[in-house]
Amino acid sequence: KNQVEQSPQSLIILEGKNCTLQCNYTVSPFSNLRWYKQDTGRGPVSLTIMTFSENTKSNGRYTATLDADTKQSSLHITASQLSDSASYICVVIFNNAGNMLTFGGGTRLMVKP
Amino acid sequence: DTAVSQTPKYLVTQMGNDKSIKCEQNLGHDTMYWYKQDSKKFLKIMFSYNNKELIINETVPNRFSPKSPDKAHLNLHINSLELGDSAVYFCASSQRPPGQGASPLHFGNGTRLTVT
Numbered sequence: 001k002n003q004v005e006q007s008p009q010s011l012i013i014l015e016g017k018n019c020t021l022q023c024n025y026t027v028s029p030f031s032n033l034r035w036y037k038q039d040t041g042r043g044p045v046s047l048t049i050m051t052f053s054e055n056t057k058s059n060g061r062y063t064a065t066l067d068a069d070t071k072q073s074s075l076h077i078t079a080s081q082l083s084d085s086a087s088y089i090c091v092v093i094f095n096n097a098g099n100m101l102t103f104g105g106g107t108r109l110m111v112k113p
Numbered sequence: 114d115t116a117v118s119q120t121p122k123y124l125v126t127q128m129g130n131d132k133s134i135k136c137e138q139n140l141g142h143d144t145m146y147w148y149k150q151d152s153k154k155f156l157k158i159m160f161s162y163n164n165k166e167l168i169i170n171e172t173v174p175n176r177f178s179p180k181s182p183d184k185a186h187l188n189l190h191i192n193s194l195e196l197g198d199s200a201v202y203f204c205a206s207s208q209r210p211p212g213q214g215a216s217p218l219h220f221g222n223g224t225r226l227t228v229t
Binding site: 031032034035041042043044045046049051087090093100101103105106 | 117153154155156157158169171185203206211215217218219220221222223
């Protein structure tokens with residue numbers, strides 16, 4: 001069964017600190033893996049998209065990594081800002097699932113001053 | 114502004130009623146979607162259209178009927194609303210279907226449906 005699991009469920013950090021969010025998936029191969037940021041009351045916004053062959057991709061202070069051997073991805077946030085407070089969602093498009101995206105449950109990040 | 118816009122933002126209605134949610138995108142995308150986000154924040158695909166043709170129809174009650182008059186619009190009509198339909202519904206669009214390359218999804222800001 002195609003599954004995407006994220007950890008931790010929630011995280012509180014101080015402004016300026018770094019943090020790393022984890023995403024584990026169960027099935028390979030996949031088409032691509034995505035990270036989205038969802039602010040409260042808003043729709044998700046794309047941060048990064050990585051294909052199966054990519055190991056890392058950056059978008060400003062956000063860096064996503066991918067280890068296809070361990071079926072893990074991580075999203076690293078550098079020098080966190082208050083505006084980083086949001087839910088971060090990992091999404092995988094599995095090759096055996098046609099055009100469907102499988103969403104993780106998200107990590108709720110709170111950055112405190 | 115270029116965006117995916119959906120209306121209304123909030124919808125409160127009683128069980129048994131019929132309601133519609135509208136979605137429009139002016140990004141020139143070929144593919145549009147409806148997602149449901151439940152209380153645990155999981156996003157689940159409901160429908161997807163590519164160039165006005167239905168390409169994904171997940172296990173959704175047939176009380177839910179999408180309609181795409183053109184590729185810039187995908188509306189969602191819900192008949193005989195039930196308590197369990199309460200959720201946030203997101204419209205989204207992408208240049209191509211997800212399995213045809215890495216084009217990101219652009220989401221609207223959601224419609225919070227509350228059925229009482």
